[in-house]
Amino acid sequence: MIQKNKQMKKLFIPIIFFAVLINSCSKDIVENNLEFPALQPASTDINAGIWKPILLTGPTEFPVAVPIAVTTPDYIAQINEIKTWQADLSKDEKAIVKYWSAGAVLRWNEIMRELVAKHNLPPYQNPDGTYPAPNANNPLAYPQFPFANPPYASRAYAYLAAAQYDALVAAWHYKKLYNRAAPYVTDPTVNALIPKSDLPSYPSEDAVVAGVASEMMKLLFPGDQDFIQQKIEEHKKARLISGANVRSDLDAGEALGKAVAQKFVTRARGDRAGTAGGSLAIQSQMEQDCIARGETPWISQEVPKRPGMLMLFGRVRTWLFDSLTMVTTIRPPAPPSTSSQKFKEELDEVHSYSTSITPETRAIAHYWADGISTQTPPGHWNQIAAEDFVAQNFSEVRWARNMALLNMAMMDAAIVCWDAKYFYFNPRPSQMDNRVKTVTGLPNFPSYPSGHSTFSGAAATILAHIIPSKATKYTDMATEASLSRMYASIHYRSDCEKGLESGNKIGEHAKTRARTDGAE
Amino acid sequence: MKKIFLIVLFTTSLSCACLSQTDIDAIMMEKNAFCVGPMFGYSSWKNYWEGTLKRENLNLGTVSTKVFSVMGNYGINNKLNVLFGLPYVVTKASAGQLNGQEGVQDLSLWIKWKAYSKKVTSGRLSLFAIGGYGFPASDYTGDFLPMSIGLESKNLSLRGMADYQRGPWFGTVSGTYVIRSNIELDRDAYYTTEMHYSNEVDMPDAASFNIRAGYRDKGLIAEAVFDHWNTLGGFDITRNNMPFPSNEMDMSRIGFNFKYDMPFHPPLSLTGNVMTTIAGRNVGQATGFNAGIFYVIDFTKKKKTDSDDSKK
Numbered sequence: 001m002i003q004k005n006k007q008m009k010k011l012f013i014p015i016i017f018f019a020v021l022i023n024s025c026s027k028d029i030v031e032n033n034l035e036f037p038a039l040q041p042a043s044t045d046i047n048a049g050i051w052k053p054i055l056l057t058g059p060t061e062f063p064v065a066v067p068i069a070v071t072t073p074d075y076i077a078q079i080n081e082i083k084t085w086q087a088d089l090s091k092d093e094k095a096i097v098k099y100w101s102a103g104a105v106l107r108w109n110e111i112m113r114e115l116v117a118k119h120n121l122p123p124y125q126n127p128d129g130t131y132p133a134p135n136a137n138n139p140l141a142y143p144q145f146p147f148a149n150p151p152y153a154s155r156a157y158a159y160l161a162a163a164q165y166d167a168l169v170a171a172w173h174y175k176k177l178y179n180r181a182a183p184y185v186t187d188p189t190v191n192a193l194i195p196k197s198d199l200p201s202y203p204s205e206d207a208v209v210a211g212v213a214s215e216m217m218k219l220l221f222p223g224d225q226d227f228i229q230q231k232i233e234e235h236k237k238a239r240l241i242s243g244a245n246v247r248s249d250l251d252a253g254e255a256l257g258k259a260v261a262q263k264f265v266t267r268a269r270g271d272r273a274g275t276a277g278g279s280l281a282i283q284s285q286m287e288q289d290c291i292a293r294g295e296t297p298w299i300s301q302e303v304p305k306r307p308g309m310l311m312l313f314g315r316v317r318t319w320l321f322d323s324l325t326m327v328t329t330i331r332p333p334a335p336p337s338t339s340s341q342k343f344k345e346e347l348d349e350v351h352s353y354s355t356s357i358t359p360e361t362r363a364i365a366h367y368w369a370d371g372i373s374t375q376t377p378p379g380h381w382n383q384i385a386a387e388d389f390v391a392q393n394f395s396e397v398r399w400a401r402n403m404a405l406l407n408m409a410m411m412d413a414a415i416v417c418w419d420a421k422y423f424y425f426n427p428r429p430s431q432m433d434n435r436v437k438t439v440t441g442l443p444n445f446p447s448y449p450s451g452h453s454t455f456s457g458a459a460a461t462i463l464a465h466i467i468p469s470k471a472t473k474y475t476d477m478a479t480e481a482s483l484s485r486m487y488a489s490i491h492y493r494s495d496c497e498k499g500l501e502s503g504n505k506i507g508e509h510a511k512t513r514a515r516t517d518g519a520e
Numbered sequence: 521m522k523k524i525f526l527i528v529l530f531t532t533s534l535s536c537a538c539l540s541q542t543d544i545d546a547i548m549m550e551k552n553a554f555c556v557g558p559m560f561g562y563s564s565w566k567n568y569w570e571g572t573l574k575r576e577n578l579n580l581g582t583v584s585t586k587v588f589s590v591m592g593n594y595g596i597n598n599k600l601n602v603l604f605g606l607p608y609v610v611t612k613a614s615a616g617q618l619n620g621q622e623g624v625q626d627l628s629l630w631i632k633w634k635a636y637s638k639k640v641t642s643g644r645l646s647l648f649a650i651g652g653y654g655f656p657a658s659d660y661t662g663d664f665l666p667m668s669i670g671l672e673s674k675n676l677s678l679r680g681m682a683d684y685q686r687g688p689w690f691g692t693v694s695g696t697y698v699i700r701s702n703i704e705l706d707r708d709a710y711y712t713t714e715m716h717y718s719n720e721v722d723m724p725d726a727a728s729f730n731i732r733a734g735y736r737d738k739g740l741i742a743e744a745v746f747d748h749w750n751t752l753g754g755f756d757i758t759r760n761n762m763p764f765p766s767n768e769m770d771m772s773r774i775g776f777n778f779k780y781d782m783p784f785h786p787p788l789s790l791t792g793n794v795m796t797t798i799a800g801r802n803v804g805q806a807t808g809f810n811a812g813i814f815y816v817i818d819f820t821k822k823k824k825t826d827s828d829d830s831k832k
Contacts, residue, residue: 027702033717110715117711124760142759301617303578354619359659366663366706373711373761383709383717430617437619440664441762489619 032387033110038101040195041395048397049173051518053166054319054404055263059173062259064252067178067202070186078246079187085241086191093241094193100238101194104209105164105399106386111213111231112160113375113382115221119148120372122306122444129304133277139223146220150451151313151414153376155273156220158319158411159264161403163212167260168397171208171253175200184243193242204245204253205396210235211257212264219265271317278311286311290425296338298427298446309445314419319408320509330416330505332498335426335448346492347436350429354436354489361487362439368452368484369440377452377481378410381459384477388467401519402466409458409510413503417454420502421446429492439488449499450491453482457503462510478503542591543603543630543650544730546683546692547741549595552820556592559791561585561607563808568666569800571756581615583666583804587625591812603630606657609669618667621660625670628654630677643686648694652677663705665763666804672765673723674701688737698726703765712766713755721766724753732777739781745795748772757802771800787816 049059056062068075085093100107123132123143132143139145146152180202184192199205210232217228236254239245245253290297300306318326336342353361370377385406389399426448430436443451460478464471482500485491514520549555564584567576589607596602605628612620629652636647655674662672681694700723708719727750734743754768775795782788791814796807 027722029702029716029718029720029722031717032708110717113709114711114715117709117715121758121760303615357619362661363706366661367708369707373758374707375709375711375715380709436617438617439619442617 033102034099036102036106036390038098038195039103039106039396040393041197041199041398042393043395043398044197044199045172045395045397045519046176046199047172048169048395048401048519049176051169051172051397051401052516053169054162054408055267056166056170056260059170061263062170062256064170064174064178064203064256067180067248067252070180075186075246075248078248079183079190081247082183082190082240082243086193086243089241093237096234096238097193097242100206100235101242102390103396103399104206104235105161105396105403106390107235108160108164108209108213109157109382109386109403111228112156112217112220113379115217115224115227116148116153116156116379117373117375118224119144119146119221120153120374120376122147122149122372125304125306131304131306136222139221144223148376149309150370150376150378150455151276151310151316151418152273154378154407154411154414154455155268155271155316157378157382158404158407159220159268160213160216161400161407162319163216163261163264164209164257165397165400165404166264167208167212167257168205168400170260171203171205171256172397174203174252174256175205178202180249182244183246190243192244194244199395201245202249202252203256204239204249206239206245207236207250207253208257208260209396209400211254212261213257214254215258215261215265219268267317273313273316276310276313276316278307280307283308283311286422286425294337294339295425296427296432297425299431300444301428301431301442302444306444308422309443310418311422311445314415314417314422316411316415318412318415320412320506320513326412326416326419330502331420331423332449332502335424335492335494335498338427338432342494343492346494347429347432350486350489350492351433351436353486354438357439357487364480364484365439365488368481369488370452371441377455378407378414378459381406381410381455381463385459385463385466388463388470392467398519401517405462405466405510405514406459408513409462409506410455412509413454413458413506414451416502416506417449417451417499418445420449421451424448426495429489436489438490440490442490447491448495449502450482450485450495451499452485453478453491453496453499454503454506456481457500458506458510459503461504461507462514465507465511465514542593543628543632543652544679544681544694544696545732546646546648546681546685546690548598548632548634549593549601549816550818551595551597553816553818554592554594555814555816556590557812557814559587559589559591559810559812561587561589561808561810563587563795563806565797565804565806568804569802570759570761572801574805579616580613580618580666583611583613585669585806585808586610586612587810591814599634601630601632603632604628611667611669613667621664621667621669623660623669624658625656625660626654626675627657628652640684641686643684646683646685648679648681648683650677650679650681650694652679661706662703662765663707663710665765668765671700671723672703675699685736688735689733690736690743691733692731694730696728696730698728700725710764712764721764723766724751724768726751739783739786741777741779743777745775745777745793746772747775747795754802763802767802769800769802771797771803773797787818789814789816 134143134145136145179200182201184190236250287297370380425446428447456478460474463474482496564582566582587607591605593603607625609625610622632650660669662668676699679696683692702720705719709717729748732743732745750770751768754766773795777793779791792811794809797805
């Protein structure tokens with residue numbers, strides 16, 4: 001189709017100069033993530049094998065066999081495999097080398113974000129007005145599994161990053177232990193199509209990351225295995241033909257990644273996310289509890305009424321603190337009573353935003369909306385983090401560590417926020433005042449506190465710790481993300497402020513871990 | 521009389537590629553004559569096509585678009601006219617919570633050239649070339665369909681048109697190619713059929729075909745119109761997703777137009793049309809009408825020495 005268009009355009013060449021004038025010529029789009037340079041870590045973090053893992057009992061829980069010596073015929077054959085590839089590389093092969101050279105943790109984080117965006121679509125209703133639920137055992141049937149809404153997405157990002165971190169800690173242990181150099185070192189006639197490194201190449205850190213992804217994605221995105229497996233093969237091939245790894249580096253790394261990932265898969269199967277969807281009976285009980293407290297309960301404003309999103313996600317197992325800590329020190333205090341003067345004032349404030357939209361407030365609301373068919377707010381913060389991490393030249397293990405801290409904090413933020421949302425069961429502004437119209441889609445769950453604010457507080461706090469020079473920027477972004485929900489007329493001021501506060505507390509727990517994990 | 525404008529939105533302002541004396545009909549203003557006037561248009565849809573699947577959306581109800589516009593046509597000479605159109609658009613959904621949007625949409629300009637005109641058998645054949653350019657005249661966003669008031673791209677349109685008139689009866693056919701610029705979103709990542717880390721969206725070009733036929737004589741034009749818009753590329757709305765500016769939006773519409781010059785004062789005329797969508801893809805099944813009042817001002821100095829004969 002594209003080619004056909006191009007031909008048609010040629011018919012209009014006499015006028016194209018005119019078009020150039022106004023159309024600023026090229027329609028090619030610069031994709032920011034394809035401009036990232038090859039990863040060239042400032043430090044190899046050679047001692048990362050002693051960093052504190054998240055679930056592993058230690059770096060040797062899943063043993064990695066001694067590599068074959070570089071003088072063996074088998075190893076030499078593996079070197080020759082690289083040389084054969086390098087003798088005749090196609091344009092496409094050079095392109096995949098360049099793509100994957102930006103970093104394994106980075107690219108798999110992006111792939112996860114793409115899958116989240118693809119699957120972030122609420123199911124269409126049944127003819128009888130009920131809603132079908134996606135089924136993990138039949139992921140390709142409509143509605144496809146998963147519905148990657150913000151809590152689901154936060155969990156997906158967290159498991160992927162945490163498992164990659166643990167697997168890389170183990171990999172770094174064995175890298176230092178076995179100290180087998182990269183192919184371009186053991187045989188100088190092998191070209192390095194990526195920046196050279198002193199880091200031992202066995203087991204391959206890239207294959208570790210891909211191996212983790214392979215296993216975690218089977219759980220999280222079971223209907224996209226063709227796409228995922230193709231990416232895994234491409235990733236491994238890129239490392240081989242670039243001269244970064246021999247095949248035995250890749251095999252050992254992938255096996256280690258898969259083994260470590262199994263431990264996280266087991267945790268995920270038991271973290272109660274599987275039952276977070278709840279039921280109408282449970283929702284009804286929450287509603288009754290709210291009424292018993294003398295408050296107006298939330299009701300779905302969708303037609304037909306849709307059950308609240310993941311009403312039991314607040315019971316999912318947290319990473320950075322226990323459930324008692326969550327309830328006693330992180331859960332925000334009760335929102336203003338729906339019958340109070342303060343509530344009325346906050347409702348009026350939302351209504352005033354609803355009627356005074358400017359191009360600026362609309363742009364802010366849309367920038368942070370991260371609604372359906374997007375990577376969600378946690379994904380947006382991953383994008384922000386990734387773009388900044390690229391400039392930091394982290395090693396892969398440090399990339400994974402920082403992504404794990406960020407995403408564990410954001411999954412915990414989802415849990416804390418969803419716990420409070422369904423505990424307080426507070427109505428949305430548009431439910432309490434039908435004059436309130438929204439600038440973005442109205443989320444189908446209780447209002448207090450704001451999820452965007454909770455995610456953003458948690459993310460900004462840990463990111464400010466990771467890159468202190470950008471602390472002010474992150475704080476400002478979190479504040480803007482929080483305010484954007486008032487501009488969008490879907491949240492009260494208390495939702496936003498208390499959400500940010502509890503998010504900040506969650507970020508502090510992530511910082512506590514960061515200070516003691518051995519990486520600083 | 522004059523009128524124009526084309527700007528096909530997901531649902532919105534179905535342009536009226538329909539009224540008379542526009543960029544898409546065979547009527548020319550005479551030298552130094554300027555025709556200008558206000559128009560009002562209304563269109564709405566309840567059903568829309570999600571890809572090829574026709575559906576309703578209970579959380580939108582009926583989506584309506586009101587268009588208040590000013591249009592004008594000036595005769596540089598009898599064979600060369602320039603036209604403009606500037607609409608103010610208001611969108612609204614009858615159900616759900618989404619705020620409607622409103623604002624000045626795109627300023628469109630056209631040059632219309634009557635390149636050839638000759639008696640053929642007992643009628644007259646005329647050929648035209650029309651070039652148009654439209655661009656957003658305010659800071660609206662195209663990234664909130666179906667409530668957006670426009671698609672936000674800058675459009676360069678190139679049209680060839682043939683008209684044949686025999687007595688009071690005529691037929692006009694035209695084909696248009698629309699080159700559309702990329703647009704910029706208020707966000708820096710978006711998903712189409714894959715993830716994009718950019719705020720820029722590649723808008724596929726579009727082509728349209730228009731045929732109209734009917735009665736055209738002094739003081740009265742009445743015509744039936746068929747119009748087809750085809751986006752050359754783009755993608756389908758996925759299940760239960762929202763529309764996106766670079767969707768493959770296609771639509772076929774039929775309508776009826778008239779223009780009536782007031783007998784007591786011929787420079788004053790009324791125009792009107794009705795139009796409905798008979799087939800589509802990633803667009804609303806809109807039905808609507810337009811009405812306008814136009815006035816012709818003749819800037820010719822009252823010297824009758826005009827050697828240009830201007831029979832149209």
